[in-house]
Amino acid sequence: MDVDNIVSWLQTDGVDILIKIAIAVVIFLVGKWIARKITNIIKKGMEKANMDAALVSFLGNGVFMILMVCVVLVTLDYVGVKTTSFVAILGAAGLAVGLALQGSLANFASGVLIIMFRPFTVGNAIDAGGVFGIVEEISILTTNMKTPDNKVIIVPNSQIMGGAITNFSKKETRRVDMVFGCGYDDDIKKAKALLEDILQKDERILKDPAYTVGVSELGDSSVNFAVRPWVNAADYWNVFFDTHETVKIRFDEEGLSIPYPQSDVHMFPAAVEDDKAAS
Secondary structure (H helix, E strand, O other): OOHHHHHHHHHHHHHHHHHHHHHHHHHHHHHHHHHHHHHHHHHHHHHHOOOOHHHHHHHHHHHHHHHHHHHHHHHHHHHOOOOHHHHHHHHHHHHHHHHHOHHHHHHHHHHHHHHHHOOOOOOOEEEEOOEEEEEEEEOOOEEEEEOOOOOEEEEEHHHHHOOOOEEOOOOOEEEOOEEEEEOOOOOHHHHHHHHHHHHHHOOOEOOOOOOEEEEEEEOOOOEEEEEEOEEEHHHHHHHHHHHHHHHHHHHHHHOOOOOOOOOOOOOOOHHHHHHHHHO
């Protein structure tokens, strides 16, 4: 293209095209700046809400990418490029990716809910997703839990959020539910006083709320007492085990029996004697 052709082109359509390109560049740059500002505002809001740093970064980058796609489409549309096909392609690609990563997206959404609403935190003892253990790590897709026998189980977040979550560490205090039985021939008032004495002498048992000791059942072979003291959550298992041991020792010392299931067999020889008499 010689100089005359260039001059002719500039005099006809060239100037308009160059102006349009320049404006498109400005639209892109301004749109990128606005997208960055919006992303920073969203990130600061999530940080003020004490959301996990990994989640803040991931969501922030996701928001920025979506905004930039919109900026690019607006820029191309201004230049004159038909963006309908691009939108269709993006929609189809998004659908394909969503179907391929359905499980991962479910885990991601569940991870976001866990981090936002905090039904449990690191260090809590929980029963969730069919697993009991101590929470060691909460990530976007999975939650790592350590079992009492020191095994690490990685549980998908969707499995946790898909069922009931029992958090044993949420409250500072817990009630220890225990049942102890004595024989029908034993003095139940003495047994009740002995159980109360055991609880009163244990400094780990709280005075408020007060403990409960009462007859809960007249069983097949024993009179059962419901023993329900309140303790600090950290003392739960120690109190549970120690109380059972102390009750056995004290009952033996005081001559109180702890019955176990048993059956009485009655023999009736009268039928044999009747047969002999008849013969």
